[in-house]
Amino acid sequence: MTGSERTDGRRTPVPTQRFARAAQAATTPATERRAILADPGFGRHFTDHMARARWSPEEGWHGAEVCGLRPYELHPGTAVLHYAQEIFEGLKAYRQPDGGVALFRPELNAARFVRSARRLALPELPPELFVESVAELVRADAAWVPDPATDASLYLRPYMFAAEAFLGVRPAQNVEYGVVASPAGPYFSAGSAGITLWIDREHTRAARGGTGSAKCGGNYAASLLPQALAKQHGCDQVLHTIDVSGETFVDESGTMNLFIVTRDAELVTPSLGTILPGVTRDTVLALAEAHQLQAVERPVPLEELVGRIDDGTIVEVFASGTAAVITSVTALRGPGTRVAVASGKPGRRTAELRRHITDLQFGRRPDDRGWSYPVLDRLGADSGEPS
Ligand SMILES: Cc1ncc(COP(=O)(O)O)c(C=O)c1O
Incomplete structure (x- = not known):
């Protein structure tokens, strides 16, 4: 080295x-x-x-x-x-x-x-x-x-x-x-074709003051039942929600943070607090400007998410995480809810952000922010047998 x-x-x-x-x-x-x-x-x-x-x-x-x-x-x-x-x-x-x-x-x-x-x-x-x-x-x-x-x-x-x-x-x-x-x-077999989320209003993943922002096994144990129910409903992942003062807000999805792209080029994601502060989330927010998007962190009411997908003012939804990178969310379902996001196909911004991040990770584009952390220059003495 x-x-x-x-x-x-x-x-x-x-x-x-x-x-x-x-x-x-x-x-x-x-x-x-x-x-x-x-x-x-x-x-x-x-x-x-x-x-x-x-x-x-x-x-x-x-x-x-x-x-x-x-x-x-x-x-x-x-x-x-x-x-x-x-x-x-x-x-x-x-x-x-x-x-x-x-x-x-x-x-x-x-x-x-x-x-x-x-x-x-x-x-x-x-x-x-x-x-x-x-x-x-x-x-x-x-x-x-x-x-x-x-x-x-x-x-x-x-x-x-x-x-x-x-x-x-x-x-x-x-x-x-x-x-x-x-x-x-790839984490999802659907790959770049996009995934469908099941809106879970029955179980709460995290509450204020709880362990939602920590990466502890207990959070994941509690998410297995909602995840199994999502599968039973034919969905790829669960969308967790959280009730605050009688209103339901978007939390996060399975092992991913959620993002919304609006028609007027806002990139909206739920504020930190009960969600896991994702490394990929932070990366997406930092890259927003380079994609002519205005990053906004705020509570996102579930009603707003579904309503604005329905009226066409939300044009893309995607989820971010180390395992899934950036994965397009093309539909949402829940009791009494069934909406496709825009055309039901992965959107342009989602694809561009995914490309930008994976290019940085795989060294295919200059590391202008000092995010890459080299551990080996090439397969050398440290690598065991050659691949
Ligand atoms: C619950 C949860 N939310 C969000 C994320 C995304 O975090 P990161 O981008 O650091 O992988 C993960 C994955 O670690 C997760 O398990």
Whole structure:
């Protein structure tokens, strides 16, 4: 790795002193790995390594390493199994045109991980350790970063959980941190054709003062029933709503933030508070001006969303997230509601924003905002066997 010698203005990787690579892990045979990478799906396959660290009040963070992927042996009384004291993150590593590998704005994931930890009374992992753990895992498993031709990438899943065997309800005194990696193709099988959302008014994902803005497993457990109901109604994802003083507002969708494009070129998205502050959401807002759109963050009443799709003043709806990137929402359904957005086909702005973001992530366009975070210049000594 020659990151510290770069002269092209891109930031250099964090030095990798702490997440040292432990003994060589067993590696998946190259033919098997290639077959997986040809059709990775999402979240089905895992790479050969993982990053790990532990925390205790006496030792703080310790035992940082990148080692072979291995299971945990958990005592049945382990706190996370009972009280769900757990948080996680999701980001990706992207193959670059020169064969190198880069992350995209990992500092934002690191900062969100700190905020989630605070809300769940877990110890805060210093952001530089977070980024280093992810970068070092990618270096160990560089051969698993897919060819970018199909917009596939290596999904990275940092997580932290209460590992202590104790049945009292209190913040854990023993905590495990880890990162696993999984090659990822498109999140939705409908791909760029657009998805349909099921408007859920029955279950609330988050309330003010709750955990909605933290990335904790409990939020996702509570979203599984609404998601299953969305599928039963023939929809791809659920659109969560939230009631405030008797009025229903748009919250977010499954694992994505929601955006609206109006006929007069406003790009509207629900304000932060109960929703997850998405990295992709932040990126879209930052790019709005370059697409001649005026970014507006405000509460969005559900009635306004449906009514303005109906009267044609909302011309595009899309959802944003690391896994789904930018995905066009072409229809909404709910009890007594069935609307198609404009022509029912993905809109121009949605496609342009998706293109802009994926071009930045895959290094196909100059990194004029310093968002790309290179971890490998090319497949070299760190990459294991060549792909
Ligand atoms: C509930 C929820 N909202 C929004 C997002 C989008 O966030 P990001 O763009 O950081 O992936 C995600 C994905 O992490 C999510 O799980």
